[in-house]
Amino acid sequence: VDLASRGLIGLSLKSMYDDLLNQPLPERFRDLLDRLEGDRQGPGDGV
Amino acid sequence: MTADPFRDALLAQIPSLRAFAYSLLKDWSRADDMVQDTIVKAWQHRDRFEEGTNLGAWLFTILRNLIYSAHRKRAREVEDADGSYAARLRTHPDQLAHLDFQDMQEALQNIPLDQREALLLIGAEGLSYEEAAEIMGVAVGTVKSRVNRARNRLAQLMGVERQADLGPDRVILAAVQGG
Numbered sequence A: 001v002d003l004a005s006r007g008l009i010g011l012s013l014k015s016m017y018d019d020l021l022n023q024p025l026p027e028r029f030r031d032l033l034d035r036l037e038g039d040r041q042g043p044g045d046g047v
Numbered sequence B: 001m002t003a004d005p006f007r008d009a010l011l012a013q014i015p016s017l018r019a020f021a022y023s024l025l026k027d028w029s030r031a032d033d034m035v036q037d038t039i040v041k042a043w044q045h046r047d048r049f050e051e052g053t054n055l056g057a058w059l060f061t062i063l064r065n066l067i068y069s070a071h072r073k074r075a076r077e078v079e080d081a082d083g084s085y086a087a088r089l090r091t092h093p094d095q096l097a098h099l100d101f102q103d104m105q106e107a108l109q110n111i112p113l114d115q116r117e118a119l120l121l122i123g124a125e126g127l128s129y130e131e132a133a134e135i136m137g138v139a140v141g142t143v144k145s146r147v148n149r150a151r152n153r154l155a156q157l158m159g160v161e162r163q164a165d166l167g168p169d170r171v172i173l174a175a176v177q178g179g
Helices: A003-021 A027-041 B005-025 B028-044 B055-073 B084-090 B101-108 B113-124 B129-136 B140-158 B170-177
Strands: none
Touching: A003 B005, A003 B101, A003 B113, A003 B140, A027 B005, A027 B028, B005 B028, B005 B055, B005 B113, B028 B055, B055 B113, B055 B129, B101 B113, B101 B140, B113 B129, B113 B140, B129 B140
């Protein structure tokens, strides 16, 4: 693979990946972290 | 921001984890399940994480191990046994016009998993070869070799082996390749 082709592939890969990075974050992840944090704090500690 | 820096750091890493998992699996539902399992595992073992060290690398290690475990179970489903998928990609006309998101995603799925993850960690996540080697549990030379093979395979699949004939500026190309 020559230098120019490598450059094209690199640009295309980065562009695709940037699109993925910018996807909106599903709520399930914040909910999950809330649950995990709640479990860690215990029922009486979070108030 | 919350009072828990570990939680905030985990949250900040989720877009990268999702992008990596999706690039390997090409399925948001499975990718998000893997990322969720990664978060739960990291949370359960948060005492093992040393503050000031590379949280991202630690999370990527957990995630890729989970993906590999699942991949072994589903190996038969993801195999392109007769090569028809790869063949279909190779027949695309107008090479440059097809270097888009969808084609890159499809081409990636036709690269062996170990090469795909090496290329993603280096070429997309921008990690160093040393960091990628640590995550993948292999030598730096192995990572370099896998990235190289992945690039060659992608070029084959996407039909861009001879794009240099179009005459792009080599200085610019060298700058965007990053090793």
